[in-house]
Amino acid sequence: MGLRPVHVNIKAVDAPMTGRFWAEALGWTAYRPGATTYVGPAGGLVWPDPVVVGVDVVPVSGPKSAAKNRTHLDLATTSLDHQAELVARLKAHGATALDIGQGDVPWVVLADPEGNEFCVLEPRERYRDTGPIAAVVVDCAEPAAMARFWGEALGWTAHRSTDDLVLLRSADDTGPYLELFRSPLADTAPDRVHLDLLPRPGDDQEAEVARLKALGAAGLDIGQGDVPWSCLTDPEGHEFCVLALP
Structure with a gap:
């Protein structure tokens, strides 16, 4: 069935402050289960x-660099x-409002209080049932190749595919x-935004990691230690994590 994205x-x-901001953005609540701030319904x-798919805000010691994140959220309206x-x-x-060269477009490009980019979309029929997060958007060099990796990783299907854009969604369209x-x-440069994935009940975390590596993923040591x-x-260097089942 593939892995399930459980939070961004x-x-x-x-x-804590950034979590409260995202709670306001999504109409959800910020919780403090431990060191992180989790934002959910x-x-x-x-x-x-x-x-x-929730949002988990993780404390780090250094501020965001000037480089644009390669992953961002689009919010539905x-x-x-x-x-x-x-x-x-x-x-x-x-x-804060951002100009990233988007020109005259119907969506609004903003940054959260720590500089992480996101977009507030104009109303679109495609996103009428997604909830407040319309999409997780990933900048990449080869969308088709990335779609093959992520489609296999998640068990998701393509809803639209062009040379410049591929849209994937869960098989049950939720x-x-x-x-x-x-x-x-x-x-x-390391992104400040990435997906955390969870094996399905009954699946094995180590087996899923091995499967992803066979698809083209690579291990990453960021000093996380024994976690x-x-x-x-992924094959283009975007970070993500595979979590242990609770």
Whole structure:
């Protein structure tokens, strides 16, 4: 069946503050289960959430570099008024407008208080049932090759495929899309945003890591030491982690 994305990992110097920002952005709640700040639906911390892909804000010591993250979130809206209200509210909570050369487009490019880029989309029919996170967008050199890797890794299917963009979504058509976007950016500095994946119940973490490596993933040592998760990179060097089942 493939691995399941359970949350988007965002690094921040001030994790509690950044978690509160993302709770505001998504209409969810920030929880402090330990060192990290987890953002998920209101009503009490549930992890792994059976439905949504959450956000886990992890404290780090150094600020973001000037380089653009190669992975970012696109937020869904239900109307133009909702889009304008959300942008204004997030700016009041510390977001800043960004010009990354997007030109005259109907979406709004912002950065969270720690400089992590994200977009607030205009309403689109495609994202009407994704929840507040419309898509996890990954800049890459070869979208088709990346789609083959991530499609096999997750067991997801392509909903749209061009030379410059491939959209993947879960086989049951729930949750956000994974969008693989051709970009000229060649920077390979460590991203502050990545996906954390979880084996399905009954699957084996070590076997899943071996399967991913056979697909083209590589092990990654970032000084994590003896931890219950495995750090990897996809064939283009984007970081991700495979977590242990709870």
